[in-house]
Amino acid sequence: MSTTKKLVLVGNGMAGIRTIEHILKLAPHAYDITVFGAEPHPNYNRIMLSSVLAGGTSIEDIVINDWSWYEDNGVHVYPGDPVVQIDTVRKEVVSQNGVHASYDELIMATGSQAFILPLPGANKEGVIGFRDIKDCETMMQASQKYRKAAVIGGGLLGLEAARGLLNLGMDVTVIHINGHLMDRNLDLPAGLMLQRELEEQGMKFLLNKHTEEITGKGRVKALRFTDQTVLEADLVVMAVGIRPQIELARNSGLDVNRGVIVDDYMHTNIPGISAVGECAEHRGIAYGLVAPLYEQGMVLAKRLAGAATEGYAGSVTSTKLKVSGVDVFSAGQFKDSPDTRSIRIQDDVDGVYKKMVIKDGKLVGAVLFGDTTDGASLFSLIKSGEDISGREKEILLGVPSGGSGSGPSVAERMAAMPDDEIICGCNGVTKAAIGDAVLNKGCNTVGAIKSCTKASASCGGCKPIVESLLTYYAGDNVGEQTKEGICGCTSYDRDEIVAQIKEMGLKTVKEVMNVLGWDEPEGCSKCRPSLNYYLGMIWPTEYEDERVSKFTNERYHANIQKDGTYSVIPRIYGGVTSPAELIKIATVAEKYDVPMVKFTGGQRLDLLGVQKENLPKIWEELDMPSGFGYGKALRTVKTCVGNTFCRFGTQDSIEMGIRLEKKLDKMVAPAKVKLAVSGCPRNCAEATIKDLGVVAIDGAWELHVGGNGGVKVRAAELLCTVKTDAEVEEWTYAYLQYYRENARWNERTAAWIERVGLDHVKEALADRDVRLALVERLEVTLGHTVDPWKEIIEDEKLRKNFTPLSGAEPVAH
Ligand SMILES: Cc1cc2nc3c(=O)[nH]c(=O)nc-3n(C[C@H](O)[C@H](O)[C@H](O)COP(=O)(O)OP(=O)(O)OC[C@H]3O[C@@H](n4cnc5c(N)ncnc54)[C@H](O)[C@@H]3O)c2cc1C
Ligand SMILES: NC(=O)c1ccc[n+]([C@@H]2O[C@H](COP(=O)([O-])OP(=O)(O)OC[C@H]3O[C@@H](n4cnc5c(N)ncnc54)[C@H](O)[C@@H]3O)[C@@H](O)[C@H]2O)c1
Numbered sequence: 023m024s025t026t027k028k029l030v031l032v033g034n035g036m037a038g039i040r041t042i043e044h045i046l047k048l049a050p051h052a053y054d055i056t057v058f059g060a061e062p063h064p065n066y067n068r069i070m071l072s073s074v075l076a077g078g079t080s081i082e083d084i085v086i087n088d089w090s091w092y093e094d095n096g097v098h099v100y101p102g103d104p105v106v107q108i109d110t111v112r113k114e115v116v117s118q119n120g121v122h123a124s125y126d127e128l129i130m131a132t133g134s135q136a137f138i139l140p141l142p143g144a145n146k147e148g149v150i151g152f153r154d155i156k157d158c159e160t161m162m163q164a165s166q167k168y169r170k171a172a173v174i175g176g177g178l179l180g181l182e183a184a185r186g187l188l189n190l191g192m193d194v195t196v197i198h199i200n201g202h203l204m205d206r207n208l209d210l211p212a213g214l215m216l217q218r219e220l221e222e223q224g225m226k227f228l229l230n231k232h233t234e235e236i237t238g239k240g241r242v243k244a245l246r247f248t249d250q251t252v253l254e255a256d257l258v259v260m261a262v263g264i265r266p267q268i269e270l271a272r273n274s275g276l277d278v279n280r281g282v283i284v285d286d287y288m289h290t291n292i293p294g295i296s297a298v299g300e301c302a303e304h305r306g307i308a309y310g311l312v313a314p315l316y317e318q319g320m321v322l323a324k325r326l327a328g329a330a331t332e333g334y335a336g337s338v339t340s341t342k343l344k345v346s347g348v349d350v351f352s353a354g355q356f357k358d359s360p361d362t363r364s365i366r367i368q369d370d371v372d373g374v375y376k377k378m379v380i381k382d383g384k385l386v387g388a389v390l391f392g393d394t395t396d397g398a399s400l401f402s403l404i405k406s407g408e409d410i411s412g413r414e415k416e417i418l419l420g421v422p423s424g425g426s427g428s429g430p431s432v433a434e435r436m437a438a439m440p441d442d443e444i445i446c447g448c449n450g451v452t453k454a455a456i457g458d459a460v461l462n463k464g465c466n467t468v469g470a471i472k473s474c475t476k477a478s479a480s481c482g483g484c485k486p487i488v489e490s491l492l493t494y495y496a497g498d499n500v501g502e503q504t505k506e507g508i509c510g511c512t513s514y515d516r517d518e519i520v521a522q523i524k525e526m527g528l529k530t531v532k533e534v535m536n537v538l539g540w541d542e543p544e545g546c547s548k549c550r551p552s553l554n555y556y557l558g559m560i561w562p563t564e565y566e567d568e569r570v571s572k573f574t575n576e577r578y579h580a581n582i583q584k585d586g587t588y589s590v591i592p593r594i595y596g597g598v599t600s601p602a603e604l605i606k607i608a609t610v611a612e613k614y615d616v617p618m619v620k621f622t623g624g625q626r627l628d629l630l631g632v633q634k635e636n637l638p639k640i641w642e643e644l645d646m647p648s649g650f651g652y653g654k655a656l657r658t659v660k661t662c663v664g665n666t667f668c669r670f671g672t673q674d675s676i677e678m679g680i681r682l683e684k685k686l687d688k689m690v691a692p693a694k695v696k697l698a699v700s701g702c703p704r705n706c707a708e709a710t711i712k713d714l715g716v717v718a719i720d721g722a723w724e725l726h727v728g729g730n731g732g733v734k735v736r737a738a739e740l741l742c743t744v745k746t747d748a749e750v751e752e753w754t755y756a757y758l759q760y761y762r763e764n765a766r767w768n769e770r771t772a773a774w775i776e777r778v779g780l781d782h783v784k785e786a787l788a789d790r791d792v793r794l795a796l797v798e799r800l801e802v803t804l805g806h807t808v809d810p811w812k813e814i815i816e817d818e819k820l821r822k823n824f825t826p827l828s829g830a831e832p833v834a835h
């Protein structure tokens with residue numbers, strides 16, 4: 023008589039089949055396995071439905087185990103045939119099609135269903151959730167016939183659905199009950215930054231809106247809200263959360279609450295029946311992300327295979343929004359509470375926000391917007407629970423901690439990580455699997471690991487840790503192509519892209535992406551602005567700036583502030599103003615109720631707290647050039663008093679500063695550029711911590727380059743000493759143009775000089791003909807650059823962009 027036990031799995035989804043995969047590995051002959059699935063498909067990666075909807079991925083691409091896998095592993099499968107009854111006494115399940123299957127062990131892995139708000143009209147045609155392949159197909163079909171889509175719920179799922187529908191050509195409005203998006207994962211500043219970014223992509227939002235009714239005859243026509251406004255819609259996608267599928271379990275006598283209640287070994291209250299995945303509730307939590315479910319699956323598989331396991335103790339979760347062009351990451355406890363401290367950086371120029379939440383010296387939560395490269399390492403710090411006291415700022419600023427004795431190095435952290443730690447949550451890839459790919463399967467690049475294990479193939483959030491593990495395992499054998507592409511969308515680096523743009527005459531961002539085979543068709547918030555810069559630098563007379571490829575600040579030509587208002591900084595050449603100019607500034611400040619007028623560190627006046635819609639009017643009335651206080655461009659030329667008034671001064675620093683600023687006032691660059699001119703070596707203008715600082719010495723001028731006074735202070739290095747004012751100009755312009763042509767986008771001169779070395783720059787500029795040619799190219803560029811505010815003021819269409827934040831006002835009936 024056979025000793026093989028019978029194992030029945032109810033639910034052919036991600037958690038259940040992952041458990042079966044482990045059992046097949048741990049105890050290949052222990053069970054005769056039967057799987058029932060309500061969906062007619064083989065086991066597929068539900069996560070990737072967002073990518074299918076957004077385009078570029080097919081249903082076939084997201085299948086994890088095709089039909090042959092079931093056959094090869096002797097797994098009997100009943101697709102499209104849900105289990106409708108469980109006889110826990112006879113130990114038998116019955117399916118909708120009348121199949122009876124007896125079991126020794128039964129796994130419930132029925133997942134969740136989309137929560138459909140019980141609104142009048144919710145049963146109309148065109149109202150759906152977003153949970154499975156069928157929903158995805160319904161949306162794709164609807165987009166062929168209809169224009170207006172409403173997505174209820176501004177969480178992860180709603181925003182991914184909305185992005186997909188936009189890609190399908192629909193006009194999409196997201197209705198959100200809260201005041202900021204992704205309120206379950208983000209705090210207010212990150213939520214606002216996300217909203218702005220998505221608005222730029224064409225998404226519309228109605229916040230703090232409560233839907234009351236779905237109207238229309240047969241098919242949906244509109245949504246009516248509690249404030250009695252109405253939004254027309256031919257397709258409504260509900261993405262307001264999920265509910266575990268527990269009816270079958272409840273009807274079968276299993277203890278249920280929100281989900282099927284399980285202990286640390288995934289036992290339910292009935293012997294022989296386990297539950298795993300979203301349908302399970304462990305220590306009061308029913309998870310809605312794959313990583314914890316895979317951890318549960320591993321524990322269950324070990325128990326059923328008779329292997330030792332410490333049980334499941336619960337998970338800290340992390341999420342990453344899968345919308346191309348937006349980088350958002352959230353992990354753990356992201357909200358402040360009385361027993362936590364938090365530390366945050368908000369860089370409105372580059373559209374970056376980072377927050378760490380700390381409790382008892384340990385990192386317990388993090389939010390990242392705009393730059394999520396540190397997401398994986400922050401997440402592993404949260405999971406490891408190590409004490410980070412004294413290193414908080416270092417960690418948040420992304421300064422690598424290694425070798426200095428201030429904390430474990432990356433290699434030490436990789437070594438300490440347990441083998442069964444899941445590195446790629448989306449695909450359930452463990453550290454051991456990555457080690458195996460590198461050590462035994464010859465994978466020596468991230469790309470090869472991706473092909474072999476699927477790690478980093480979905481949301482990409484795990485890529486930095488995959489890279490660290492690759493280095494940890496492969497050491498010196500890391501393959502060539504791990505050279506960094508400019509972002510996750512491409513493997514081309516900056517120099518290759520610039521060379522290809524020149525060689526192939528590529529003229530638009532889209533063209534570069536198409537021709538160079540970008541992985542993400544829309545690009546992301548890193549590559550779009552950098553391509554926009556490179557194209558403008560290479561084709562100064564032809565290229566038209568692509569507004570959508572820029573950060574918010576540069577798109578609105580104003581610095582966005584913490585509270586969503588903007589600041590206005592007119593140019594004040596060399597920091598020298600006049601009574602007439604001051605009166606003009608004071609007049610607009612009073613007229614538009616500007617809450618604060620402040621001197622900046624760069625000797626200018628900043629009007630803070632300006633509403634977006636007032637920006638064009640203020641600039642029009644000021645009638646002063648833009649100070650580019652927001653952009654990757656020339657910011658200020660700070661000057662000291664110089665020999666006009668100062669008794670120590672040997673040269674006229676004010677005149678020199680104004681001359682340089684007048685020439686360069688519209689110069690855009692890879693990153694912001696600050697200049698200063700001091701009239702003697704006392705250097706009151708602090709010229710030696712500027713990108714370029716000019717310091718007068720007796721009978722000559724010194725030019726110092728690559729300085730920085732920000733987070734990482736760097737003293738400038740002496741580039742040259744010249745005698746005449748004309749030479750100061752020639753070297754300054756040549757140096758800046760050389761930087762414009764050779765630095766990576768977003769690379770300040772300090773970082774650039776550190777990377778290429780001062781000697782290289784000196785050598786490149788040594789030849790006068792080369793310098794003159796550089797100056798000429800800069801002049802051509804400057805000749806084609808316009809003052810952005812002049813352009814906006816004169817163009818009605820551009821002025822229209824300055825309407826209030828949530829532009830999507832509902833249609834009132
Ligand atoms: C569009 C989308 C994007 C997502 N993106 C992410 C992401 O980026 N990261 C992340 O971590 N998570 C993401 N998720 C969530 C993730 O997909 C789920 O957490 C995961 O699929 C849950 O796995 P599960 O096996 O518990 O449930 P499921 O994958 O839902 O599988 C359950 C299966 O059981 C079937 N079933 C139900 N009742 C029965 C029955 N009586 N008989 C037989 N079969 C039955 C269901 O039809 C289903 O096929 C996303 C979800 C969606 C919808
Ligand atoms: N990238 C990812 O990790 C990813 C992507 C998609 C889905 N998922 C998972 O899938 C599950 C479902 O996602 P979700 O976004 O539906 O759930 P969610 O709970 O994360 O978000 C639902 C959102 O809807 C809002 N909401 C609730 N009621 C509303 C109403 N009446 N009107 C308007 N808004 C309302 C909530 O404030 C919330 O922000 C979650 O577990 C999620 O983690 C994850």
Ligand code: SF4
Binds near residue numbers: 664
């Ligand atoms: S740098 Fe020299 S010239 Fe300029 S203000 Fe200071 S002391 Fe005077």
Ligand code: FES
Binds near residue numbers: 479
């Ligand atoms: S965690 Fe999403 S691809 Fe790895």
